[in-house]
Amino acid sequence: MSFDYRRPLPKHQPPRHDDNGGVSTPPRRPGRPPGASNTRDLVLAAARRAFTEKGYDAASLRQIASDAGVDQGMLRHYYTDKAGLFHAAMEQPIDLQAMLSGLLAGGRDGLGERLLRWFLKQGDEAREQNPMVILVRSAVTHEESTRMLREFVTAQVLGPLAAAMETPDRELRASLVGSQMIGLVMARYIVRVEPLASADHDTVVAALAPTLQRYLTGSIS
Numbered sequence: 001m002s003f004d005y006r007r008p009l010p011k012h013q014p015p016r017h018d019d020n021g022g023v024s025t026p027p028r029r030p031g032r033p034p035g036a037s038n039t040r041d042l043v044l045a046a047a048r049r050a051f052t053e054k055g056y057d058a059a060s061l062r063q064i065a066s067d068a069g070v071d072q073g074m075l076r077h078y079y080t081d082k083a084g085l086f087h088a089a090m091e092q093p094i095d096l097q098a099m100l101s102g103l104l105a106g107g108r109d110g111l112g113e114r115l116l117r118w119f120l121k122q123g124d125e126a127r128e129q130n131p132m133v134i135l136v137r138s139a140v141t142h143e144e145s146t147r148m149l150r151e152f153v154t155a156q157v158l159g160p161l162a163a164a165m166e167t168p169d170r171e172l173r174a175s176l177v178g179s180q181m182i183g184l185v186m187a188r189y190i191v192r193v194e195p196l197a198s199a200d201h202d203t204v205v206a207a208l209a210p211t212l213q214r215y216l217t218g219s220i221s
Contacts, residue, residue: 042068047089051134056086056142090131090148096156104164112213113205119181120201123189136185153178165217176215
């Protein structure tokens with residue numbers, strides 16, 4: 001049976017009045033969210049923190065539920081298990097088609113720089129809770145993280161970019177760019193190698209964008 005973890009949480013229902021005019025609060029069913037409109041955001045934020053700090057294996061539904069202020073039954077009701085919650089937490093909150101269209105709108109020239117600036121903006125805004133950071137951190141020990149990271153980097157972002165350039169060796173080019181991006185995530189956001197970790201965007205772009213541009217459109221032989 002398939003499970004859609006993206007369906008909205010039930011809305012808060014107002015209290016009922018008893019026969020004497022008093023307020024009678026209906027009993028809370030197992031898994032029922034507390035009624036706050038941002039419950040899903042709180043749950044996913046707590047999940048990302050747990051996966052970031054402890055990794056997939058050590059993160060627990062009980063701790064995530066406690067941090068989000070909900071009961072564990074609610075997590076199981078809407079996400080089935082830890083794997084379902086992990087998938088929901090790793091969803092990219094961006095429109096990939098719009099992002100790719102924006103990157104490609106400027107043509108071949110400067111594509112490496114535009115890609116890198118977008119990547120740095122996404123990474124610096126979310127820092128450790130960026131899904132890509134979590135995936136890179138977890139990929140060494142968690143097979144599903146490895147698969148999701150590979151699919152996002154090659155199939156959803158870099159593959160379409162390389163294909164749009166109509167250059168030979170598209171898969172190799174996408175994997176070369178991916179190696180740079182994953183290495184940047186590791187050094188800047190996880191290991192925090194200085195001065196790269198605190199370098200401004202212009203500095204990082206000046207150093208890495210030419211390499212990305214060559215991988216995308218130049219000679220790689």
